[in-house]
Amino acid sequence: MLNKAITALQAFRKEEDGLALTEYLILLGLLTAAVITAVALFGTNLGAAWGGWATWVSTTFGAGGAQ
Numbered sequence: 001m002l003n004k005a006i007t008a009l010q011a012f013r014k015e016e017d018g019l020a021l022t023e024y025l026i027l028l029g030l031l032t033a034a035v036i037t038a039v040a041l042f043g044t045n046l047g048a049a050w051g052g053w054a055t056w057v058s059t060t061f062g063a064g065g066a067q
Contacts, residue, residue: 039046
Protein backbone atom coordinates (compact mmCIF):
# COMPACT_ATOMS: atom_id res chain seq x y z
CA MET A 1 0.00 0.00 0.00
CA LEU A 2 2.81 2.41 0.85
CA ASN A 3 4.62 1.47 -2.35
CA LYS A 4 1.52 2.39 -4.38
CA ALA A 5 1.38 5.81 -2.74
CA ILE A 6 5.07 6.42 -3.32
CA THR A 7 4.79 5.33 -6.95
CA ALA A 8 1.78 7.63 -7.48
CA LEU A 9 3.63 10.58 -5.93
CA GLN A 10 6.68 9.95 -8.10
CA ALA A 11 4.53 9.78 -11.22
CA PHE A 12 2.78 13.01 -10.25
CA ARG A 13 6.13 14.71 -9.70
CA LYS A 14 7.31 13.72 -13.18
CA GLU A 15 4.18 15.04 -14.90
CA GLU A 16 4.29 18.59 -16.18
CA ASP A 17 0.52 19.05 -15.85
CA GLY A 18 0.97 19.66 -12.14
CA LEU A 19 3.28 22.58 -12.87
CA ALA A 20 0.81 24.14 -15.30
CA LEU A 21 -1.99 23.75 -12.77
CA THR A 22 0.12 25.45 -10.12
CA GLU A 23 0.87 28.34 -12.47
CA TYR A 24 -2.82 28.76 -13.27
CA LEU A 25 -3.72 28.72 -9.57
CA ILE A 26 -1.13 31.41 -8.85
CA LEU A 27 -2.49 33.49 -11.74
CA LEU A 28 -6.05 33.00 -10.48
CA GLY A 29 -4.98 34.15 -7.02
CA LEU A 30 -3.32 37.28 -8.42
CA LEU A 31 -6.37 38.13 -10.53
CA THR A 32 -8.69 37.60 -7.56
CA ALA A 33 -6.53 39.88 -5.42
CA ALA A 34 -6.57 42.53 -8.17
CA VAL A 35 -10.37 42.43 -8.42
CA ILE A 36 -10.78 42.66 -4.64
CA THR A 37 -8.35 45.59 -4.51
CA ALA A 38 -10.12 47.40 -7.36
CA VAL A 39 -13.52 46.97 -5.72
CA ALA A 40 -12.13 48.14 -2.38
CA LEU A 41 -10.57 51.24 -3.95
CA PHE A 42 -13.32 52.19 -6.38
CA GLY A 43 -16.38 50.51 -4.84
CA THR A 44 -18.05 53.68 -3.61
CA ASN A 45 -17.53 55.50 -6.90
CA LEU A 46 -18.70 52.50 -8.88
CA GLY A 47 -21.81 52.24 -6.71
CA ALA A 48 -22.61 55.91 -7.28
CA ALA A 49 -22.03 55.57 -11.03
CA TRP A 50 -24.22 52.46 -11.19
CA GLY A 51 -26.97 54.26 -9.26
CA GLY A 52 -26.80 57.23 -11.63
CA TRP A 53 -26.97 54.97 -14.64
CA ALA A 54 -29.92 53.08 -13.17
CA THR A 55 -31.75 56.36 -12.54
CA TRP A 56 -31.09 57.50 -16.11
CA VAL A 57 -32.37 54.22 -17.55
CA SER A 58 -35.45 54.37 -15.33
CA THR A 59 -36.35 57.93 -16.31
CA THR A 60 -35.44 57.54 -19.99
CA PHE A 61 -37.11 54.24 -20.71
CA GLY A 62 -39.64 54.10 -17.91
CA ALA A 63 -38.14 50.86 -16.60
CA GLY A 64 -39.58 51.14 -13.15
CA GLY A 65 -40.73 47.55 -12.91
CA ALA A 66 -44.24 46.22 -12.42
CA GLN A 67 -46.72 48.79 -11.15
